[in-house]
Amino acid sequence: MTQQQQRIQQVGRTLPVQPQRSGWLVRHQQRLLPIATVVAILAIWEGLGRVAGWNPLFFSYPSQIWSGGLELAQGPLWSDLRVSGTEFLLGMVISVLIAVPVGLVMGTSKRLYWAFDPIVSALYSTPVLVLAPMLVIWFGLGIASKVAIVVILSTFPVMINLTEGVRNTDRVLLRAARSFGANRWNLNRDVVLPSVTPFFITGLRLAVGRAMIGVIVGEYIASTQGIGYQINADAELFATSRYLAGVMVIVIFSVAVMELLKFLEKRMAPWRHRELVRE
Amino acid sequence: MSTAGITASRATADGAPPLVEVEDVTFFYGESLILQNISCSVREGEFVSIIGASGCGKSTLLQILDGALQPAAGRVEVGGKPVAARNAERAMVFQSFALFPWRTVLDNVRLGVDYRRRDLSRKQRNEVARDYLNRVGLSKAEKSYPYQLSGGMQQRVGLARAFAVQPTLLLMDEPFGALDAQNAELLREDVRALVAQEQRSVVLVTHNLDEALQLSDRILLLRAAPGRVEDDINVRELRDDAENWRIDYSRHRDRLWDFLRQEVAAAQGRSLEDRS
Ligand SMILES: Nc1ncnc2c1ncn2[C@@H]1O[C@H](COP(=O)(O)OP(=O)(O)OP(=O)(O)O)[C@@H](O)[C@H]1O
Ligand SMILES: [Mg+2]
Numbered sequence: 001m002t003q004q005q006q007r008i009q010q011v012g013r014t015l016p017v018q019p020q021r022s023g024w025l026v027r028h029q030q031r032l033l034p035i036a037t038v039v040a041i042l043a044i045w046e047g048l049g050r051v052a053g054w055n056p057l058f059f060s061y062p063s064q065i066w067s068g069g070l071e072l073a074q075g076p077l078w079s080d081l082r083v084s085g086t087e088f089l090l091g092m093v094i095s096v097l098i099a100v101p102v103g104l105v106m107g108t109s110k111r112l113y114w115a116f117d118p119i120v121s122a123l124y125s126t127p128v129l130v131l132a133p134m135l136v137i138w139f140g141l142g143i144a145s146k147v148a149i150v151v152i153l154s155t156f157p158v159m160i161n162l163t164e165g166v167r168n169t170d171r172v173l174l175r176a177a178r179s180f181g182a183n184r185w186n187l188n189r190d191v192v193l194p195s196v197t198p199f200f201i202t203g204l205r206l207a208v209g210r211a212m213i214g215v216i217v218g219e220y221i222a223s224t225q226g227i228g229y230q231i232n233a234d235a236e237l238f239a240t241s242r243y244l245a246g247v248m249v250i251v252i253f254s255v256a257v258m259e260l261l262k263f264l265e266k267r268m269a270p271w272r273h274r275e276l277v278r279e
Numbered sequence: 280m281s282t283a284g285i286t287a288s289r290a291t292a293d294g295a296p297p298l299v300e301v302e303d304v305t306f307f308y309g310e311s312l313i314l315q316n317i318s319c320s321v322r323e324g325e326f327v328s329i330i331g332a333s334g335c336g337k338s339t340l341l342q343i344l345d346g347a348l349q350p351a352a353g354r355v356e357v358g359g360k361p362v363a364a365r366n367a368e369r370a371m372v373f374q375s376f377a378l379f380p381w382r383t384v385l386d387n388v389r390l391g392v393d394y395r396r397r398d399l400s401r402k403q404r405n406e407v408a409r410d411y412l413n414r415v416g417l418s419k420a421e422k423s424y425p426y427q428l429s430g431g432m433q434q435r436v437g438l439a440r441a442f443a444v445q446p447t448l449l450l451m452d453e454p455f456g457a458l459d460a461q462n463a464e465l466l467r468e469d470v471r472a473l474v475a476q477e478q479r480s481v482v483l484v485t486h487n488l489d490e491a492l493q494l495s496d497r498i499l500l501l502r503a504a505p506g507r508v509e510d511d512i513n514v515r516e517l518r519d520d521a522e523n524w525r526i527d528y529s530r531h532r533d534r535l536w537d538f539l540r541q542e543v544a545a546a547q548g549r550s551l552e553d554r555s
Contacts (some may be wrong), residue, residue: 139389
């Protein structure tokens, strides 16, 4: 071995060959930062509430809201959740049952699309919530009126997204499938359905948000039970801590449902998620 | 007819029976005449390239051969039968790969096998797909999804998918058009090897003159507006008869380019006229 070769070997040995690993905090910052933000806001809020001593009728802070929540949990919370949950779920199920067949058919037939799309789009973009009082007159104070409100709010986003999904099916993929011997049934199962899936989930996500508004506002307007009813009642009694605890319940529920849908999207349409990530 | 076929790497005699017969085919898109009285044929085992300016109707012709479009007039037969949408003898390779993003690589290759070989069990169909995936050197990627592969690898999947149905006629529409030069070159080698191994007949649409001259037995020159066959060049005969193919090659390439240049210029002229 020449001197030069030896030298090269030595240098090679002393170079930092191992890639640098960043610390745990740095690697998890995307997940840690939002938590830190929430904790910071809560802390400031709590401190402000304790120091300032504002009137508890108009202002509350985390520890007070927490005891308000405990109060609710020992009282009407669970039966309210059951009522609101039933309204929400029933409304969503009926919306999907209406939206899926109609949306798919409208996406498949050009004529039906031309005929009905303007109406559907118009109904989607009008705040149909203004019909809520009428639905209460029709369906009464109970669960049925809230279910009806959810249905008129949530059907259209699912329907529109399904229609667009079908219409946006990649023509080249349809051509490829046909070229390789697919029959009509194969085309629907192997091309149209998978392309529609992400659109469907997007529709569901929009529908869930609207359904939640429908339930709460419906209960606000006219009802005898439910989270929305409870919030309204507490607000009128100036039981601000309990009122805000009710709001927190809704926030937690919304976040949970949205996360569930995101998870579903990753499971059912992984290619789409990863394609977006890759860009 | 040439008798110099001995030197050819494949057993494609000029006397082989015709596999594809196109006679007086005319095609309209709505009002506009795209193809007018096109006639051509492809013999068994033959490699035919189609060259023409953009928009002259090459893809249209290929889709007619695939049974995806019906001509207004004329006769199109593959293997002695009129082409129907779901005949088993054809397979297509697409410029944009046309892979299914929600299917793994193996499931993509199995697509045509699933539809056409309903007599086979799922296990057998997987075996066929694996075999062809192996031939394009992608065995290790069978569980990957298309978006995880480079363009060159994706088109290899497209090739494996086409060859897996063991088509008598392979249709390729600018299959290397979306690839970088090096990957295109590699894929050309793959295609050449597969076509030779499997004795397939091929119709290739391409803009690349060298590709056409290197791969084909024959080149069809398509004229535009409306599409007609301008010339039918027997490259294999030229190659076999040439004393020095390298010298002749560049002469033929120049000739092809002269034709193409005129066509492209004419197409540009037409589009300017349309605008004024
Ligand atoms: N779906 C369609 N509807 C109407 N006209 C079409 C359609 N598809 C293609 N055309 C027209 O038909 C002509 C031939 O199209 P084609 O795609 O066959 O051309 P091409 O030779 O493959 O062109 P390129 O080299 O750009 O791929 C073009 O002028 C194009 O504008
Ligand atoms: Mg084309």
